[in-house]
Amino acid sequence: MRAAYQYRLRLTKSQETEVERWLDMLRHQYNYLLADRFNWYEQNRCSINSCPLVCHLPNLKDNPDYFSQKKTLPQLKKDRPWYGVVQSQVLQDCVKRVDLAFKRFLKGDSNGKKSGRPGFKGKKRYKSFTFPSLGKNPISGNILTLPKFGKVKMIYHRPIPEGFKIKTATITRKADGYYVTLSIQDDTVPEIISADSVKNPIGIDMGLKSFLIKSDGSEVPIPQYYRKAQKRLRKIQKVVSRSKKGSNNRKSAINKLGKAHKKVADTRKDFHFKTAKELLDNYDLVAHEKLNIKGLAKTKMAKSILDAGWGQFLSILSNKAVRVAWPTAINAGLQTVAVNPRNTSQNCSNCGVKVPKKLKDRIHSCPSCGYTEDRDVNAAINILNLAVGHSVSSSAARS
Template structure:
């Protein structure tokens, strides 16, 4: 099992200067390796199936890949001795990033989706570096020992559990300072509870009026952190646009803008973690829709959808459930809002219709609660409207808490 803990670093002035020097050297090396990839690719490809009789013959050499570029690092340290101060694993991670970016450009990811052409890193655009080799006890008190860099102070607010081993440490520069993300590994895999032994399942329907509504009728209100901070962000952004490019005043305002955006992101993420913990503390199985968030983000509701952060929340929920041995299940959302959760009859509704009222059986409930119950029915393997897993509620009982008959 892999997990990640993040801590804030308290670096001295000299340590901050050294980290910035490392990042700048890694940025130059990244751009050099990426240019080497592009040079070979442009000189050795041909858009047609045959070459002209008169053409430029490039220097014959193998296609640069991860291993061939990694073998150039010893010579790099001889030619440019200042690179000797950087740990070897940090330089190798730089080569790995180039390889990953170029492969996604040519071949795509595991789903075959290709990324855009990799761009060269401008000043202050290379923001992180990764260590992957540590001593037996890299943490002593509130200090972390980074290989070939030394001991650094950190806000050790969350102790690492016994049995967890530090695999990598990524130091990242953010708007309000430096952070380290420790990737931890534990060989103990938690046993997942069998679905037959699930005692308290729940279905949730994600929304924009409320963040989520449970199948038992309760809801979690949506905080809208970005909407509330939008006025202040707009004011700071206007100050940035009026500042002269390259001036110290502009740099200060850009830092202020970055801190304001980070505060919105951090408060949203904290809300997601607390909401996920509340669900997992009360329920063994959580069913949710398999949302096409990228498709929804192309609509007029894009700002509200990004502000809600459904993708981040569902990712946190799935990760935390896996670590706890609980179950999260994504189901196809087709017709979950239209079908009646009591009898299974399809009741067409427009988006403005917020109450589900079935003319066939008379079942009346909030539209989102009806959808949450249908999601739960699909997750446990029952068809929508199955009598074996239906909601017991009097006809016309709007707002009452339904009960599940297992």
């Protein structure tokens, strides 16, 4: 099992300068390697699928890949000695990033879905670098030792759980400072509670009127952090757009805008973590809809959907469910089940008959069995029924 713990760094001025120096060198190297890939791609691709009897083809360049580009790093340090300050594995990770970006552009990910053409990184656009391996005991108190970079001070607000080893460390520049993300691993496989032994399940229906509605009738209000911050964000954005490009005032305004957006994102994420914890503290199975959030984000409700952050919440919920008992019971794990949302709002949770409703209809009233319930609560009960594989009575769902 792998997890990521993030800590804020307290760097000295000289360390901040060194981090920025590494980021800028890695940015230049990333752009160079990406340009090498594109040069080969443009020179060697051809739409003609046959060759004439007489042809004069130039000597084709070998296709640059991860291994061939990694072999160029020793020569890079000879030609540009200042790259010698960057740890070798950090440079190799830069090559890996280029390889991954280009492969997703040409071949796609594991599902065959292709990404857009990777772009070159402008100034301040390369924001992180990764140490793929660390020493045996890299943390001592609140001091983290990074290979070739040295010791850095961090706010060690939560300890690494017992049994976990630190695998990688990623230094990231954000609007309000520098952070380190530690990837930790434990080889123990969590034992997930089986569906047969589930005693206290719950179904949730995601919404925009309320953030989520449970099958027991209770709900979690939607906070709308972005909408509440829009007025302040608009004022700062005006200062940015009206200031002269390249001026110190513009840089200051951009930094202020970045901090304001980060505050919105941080408060939303904190709300998601607390909501997920409340669910997993009280229930051993949480059933939810398998939503096509990218598709929903293309509708008229895009701003509200993205402000709610359903995707981030469901990801946190599923990840936290597996390790909810850390570090006291490392093998314990709860269950989250994603079900097909088709007709969950239309079908009657009591008898199963389809009762067509428009979006404005907020009450479910079944003409077949006479069951009446709030539309969203009815949907949450249907989601729970699909997850557990059998009908759960409305009284049981509410208990």
